Amino acid sequence: MFYREAGQFKTSYKADQALFPILQDKVGMAVILAVAFVLIPLTANDFFLTSIMIPFLVFSLAAIGLNVLTGYCGQLSLGTGAFMGVGAYAAYKLTTIFPDVNVVFLVLASGIFSALVGAIFGLPSLRIKGLYLAVTTLAAQFFLEWCFIRIPWLYNYNASGAIEVPTREMFGVIVSGAEATPIARYFVVLSVVVFIAFLVANVLRGRIGRSWMMIRDMDIAAELMGIRPLQTKLMAFAVSSYICGVAGAMMVFFWLNAAEPSSYSINLSFQILFMVILGGLGSLGGAFMGAAFIWILPVFLKFIPGTIGLEVGAETVQHLTFMIVGALIIFFLIVEPHGFARLWQIAKQKLRVWPFPY
């Protein structure tokens, strides 16, 4: 009743191909952006920004990155964490070498390094598919993690072996390092995520996005339509790793302030993969929903016992959170194996004919 396209006639292909062809979607997106850019900064406290919104956005971006590769191009990867790490270390080295260059620019540039690394580790994808490819990307994960530990040049020969983000300013506002305010960080992260998500959405609906989906759905037929498998797959690896690299760099620069090699371990790879699967393979909205579920839900669950006045120990809450989140993951995967994005689509489909479904 409220969500239907009846009466919204498209008179040009341009209008039909728009990112949000239906008016309600346009309004919905505008509302979400308004909340993110205006309402949240005005009302949220520091805890909400640093512990919920910033990590959520960073993970969303990483999930978008993996989604490009796994959801759209069909290449399973377990090296996400390492590719994020490459971005982080590259950004760290870049800001050490060029301390005066705008840090956001460096973060965006650092993705190029992880794109290169990703493309190299994507080479086996021409011959290897599915789970076997996942195993070869696992090699990337372990090899790169080894590099982060064993090559001291990468962390400027710190005694701690970790990278510590220096204070950097942008337009006179401190955006990274320990002194940066959460609100400044939030704005930087949000802008980068929205910007990249928009560009990715454009790529996905055009020729290149289609060529990825062709490879995913039927690689033989794709080759017959003139798609070069190696170039297409490597491009997906590069784009995906670029996005993951930027996410990894933002993770340390605007959220954690410092990172050890273990921050970019296989656990992170799995976490991002779960976000993508749970959110929905092949959906940008799903990446956000998956990240929200995996990151925000546990944080909220931890607060429930306190707010309703139950006296429960911190560890018990921790364990309970694990159990509830785990059970919910299983529940949602049984209800809809294609993730939240599909649930959302079904809901929209139902709304379209509601209240007279027949």
Add this chain to the structure above:
Amino acid sequence: MNAIVTNNDMTATAPVTEREVLLKVDNVSLSFGGVKAITDISLDIQKGEIRAIIGPNGAGKTSMLNVINGFYHPQEGTITWRGEVRRKMKPYEAATQGIARTFQNVALFKGMTTLDNIMSGRSLKMNKNFFWQMLWRGPAEQEEIEHRRKVEDIIDFLEIQAIRKTPVGRLPYGLQKRVELGRALAMEPELLLLDEPMAGMNLEEKEDMSRFILDVNQEFGTTIALIEHDMGVVMDLSDRVVVLDYGKKIADGPPEEVQASQAVIDAYLGVSH
């Protein structure tokens, strides 16, 4: 639809005898280990004709198509495409040279809509790079709209307007076959290879498909090579028929001639050796 029709109708009206040879296969042999799929076969496909390849199961028909569009590389023999001997090549190179193909078991992109599937046939003709694609506004959008027009012509031609935005995985089999034909047509091929375009269809669907094949051949001037088991369809549609059996060519010629051939009758009905 008129937009496409005007392109090539010269070739369609040319008399049968003056047709030039588009593709020529000479003494091709293909084997997988000890299995000989194709033995010393020569055949030609003339510009503008409908050429049928028939034969019992396992005769090497599909292998022949695979050789033509570069999936398999024959151990012996040469393939001449538009007067030039073709070197060993990849399927995507065959695509760039104007050879399109449909598959016996539908090979559509299941996760994509009908529109996207047919748009994917335009991939080779689109060339705006990554940068423009990211921006979308401007050249990439223009290109997309331009090709969308062509695709809509094909959608009109195949009468599948109603399923434009439906993911093809949800479509019934007959429509999937039609979308697959549309996807191949979107490539504007010179040679269209159809591998059993009517397998598993009912009479009405077969009639529709036959009509589309004839229309494609006559209106767009596309040369068609098809594999089909329905003899009625084959004899009515094709200009010339080649018959394979156990990887060997046993007959080649106009439908009536092939129908009367003793070797063909033996191959289909079976004969004691």
